[in-house]
Amino acid sequence: SQQGEEDPQALSIQExxxxxxxxxxxxxxxxLQWYRQNSGRGLVHxxxxxxxxxxxxxxxxxxxxxxxxxxxxxxxxxxRATDTASYFCATASxxxxxxxxxxxKGTLLxxxx
Amino acid sequence: EADIYQTPRYLVIGTxxxxxxxxxxxxxxxxxxxxxxxxxxxxHLIHYSYGVNSTEKxxxxxxxxxxxxxxxxxxxxxxxxxxxxxxxxxxASSLLSVSGANVLTFGAGSRLTVL
Numbered sequence: 001s002q003q004g005e006e007d008p009q010a011l012s013i014q015e016x017x018x019x020x021x022x023x024x025x026x027x028x029x030x031x032l033q034w035y036r037q038n039s040g041r042g043l044v045h046x047x048x049x050x051x052x053x054x055x056x057x058x059x060x061x062x063x064x065x066x067x068x069x070x071x072x073x074x075x076x077x078x079x080r081a082t083d084t085a086s087y088f089c090a091t092a093s094x095x096x097x098x099x100x101x102x103x104x105k106g107t108l109l110x111x112x113x
Numbered sequence: 114e115a116d117i118y119q120t121p122r123y124l125v126i127g128t129x130x131x132x133x134x135x136x137x138x139x140x141x142x143x144x145x146x147x148x149x150x151x152x153x154x155x156x157h158l159i160h161y162s163y164g165v166n167s168t169e170k171x172x173x174x175x176x177x178x179x180x181x182x183x184x185x186x187x188x189x190x191x192x193x194x195x196x197x198x199x200x201x202x203x204x205a206s207s208l209l210s211v212s213g214a215n216v217l218t219f220g221a222g223s224r225l226t227v228l
Contacts, residue, residue, distance in 0.1 A: 031214055042119075042203055042219030043156075050214070088156070092215055099144055099163065099207070099215050102172070105155040 005104050006089060012110040019076040021107040023089030024069075030092045032065055032072050033101065037086045046074075046087075079111045116140050119204050119220035126194055127228050134189045134223045136204035145187040146217065148203040149173060156203065162187055194227045201225075 007022045023032070031050045035043040049056045049065045049072065056063045062075040076083055086108050090101040117138040126132055136145070143164045148156040148171075158171030162181040176198070177191050187206075191198055201224045205217040 033216065035217075035219075040201075040222070040224070042205075042221045043217070044219070045216050048214055048216060050212075090217075099209070100158060100161065100171075101215065101217060102158075103148075103156040106153075108153070 006087070006107040008107060009105065010108045010110070012112065013079055015079060015081055015111055015113050017079055019079050019083070019109055019111070021074045021087050021109070023072045023074070023104055025072075025089075025091050025104075026070065027091075027093050029067075032063075033090045033092075034061075034063060034072075034074050035088045035090060035103075037088065037106070039085070043088065076109075079109075081111050081113045083109060084111045085109060117204060117206055117218055117220040119202075119223050121223060122221060123224050123226075125226045125228065128193075128195055130194050130227075132191050132194055132225070134202055134204075134225070136187045136189070136220060137185050138187075138206040138218070138220075139185060140206060140208070140218065141184065142206035142208045142218070143184065144207045144209070144215070145181065146205040146207075147171070147177075147179060147187070147189050148205065149175065150201045150203055150222075152201070160189065194225075196227045199225060199227050 033048045034046045037043045060077045065072045086106040088106045090103045120135045145162045147160040150156045157173035159175040160179040162168045203222045204220040
C-alpha cells in the first residue's frame with residue numbers, strides 16, 4: 001500500500017488564511033519531503049525534514065514531523081492565490097534504498113482571492 | 114527553472130503505435146526516474162536508473178522500457194501503445210547530497226493520450 005497518505009484530499013481557503021495539510025506514513029523513514037505541483041506541471045521540491053528533526057521553517061512554510069505517530073504536517077501561513085496547487089509528501093524509507101521516494105496521493109489546495 | 118526537459122509535452126496517437134518520450138537533464142545528476150501519474154492521482158514509480166547502463170523497474174508494473182546510455186538522457190519507450198497507457202509521465206533526476214538526502218528535480222511532464 002502507499003507509503004504516504006495526505007489529508008485532507010482537498011482544501012479550499014480564503015487568501016490570507018493559513019493552510020494545514022497532513023501526511024501519514026507506514027514505515028521508518030530517513031527523511032520526509034514536501035513537493036508542490038501546479039496543474040499539468042511537474043513537481044517542485046519545497047522542504048525536507050530529517051527523521052531526527054521535529055520542526056523546520058522555510059519562508060511561509062512550516063513542517064513538523066512526529067516519528068512516533070508516523071505523521072508530518074505542512075503549514076502555509078498567510079496564503080496567496082498563487083499557492084493554489086497540489087501538495088505531496090514523499091518519504092525515503094530507512095533500511096531500504098534512500099534513492100527511491102514514495103509519494104502520497106496529494107492535497108489539492110485552492111486559495112480564493 | 115529546472116534544467117530537466119521532457120518532450121513531447123503532449124502526444125495523441127493511435128493504438129499500436131510505437132512512441133518514445135524523451136527526458137534530458139543538464140545538471141550532471143547520476144540518478145533518473147520515470148513516474149506515472151493519472152489526473153488527480155498519486156505518482157507511481159515505473160523505472161529508475163542509478164547511472165549509465167543501470168536501469169531498474171519501479172513499484173508499478175509497466176509495459177514501457179527505458180535505456181540509459183548517456184548520463185544526461187533517459188528515454189522511455191512504448192513498443193505498442195494502448196488506451197490503458199493514457200497518462201501523464203513525469204521524469205525526474207537527483208544527486209545524493211553529502212548529508213544523504215535525495216531531492217528530486219522534475220521535468221514538466223509528457224501527457225500521452227492513446228486513442
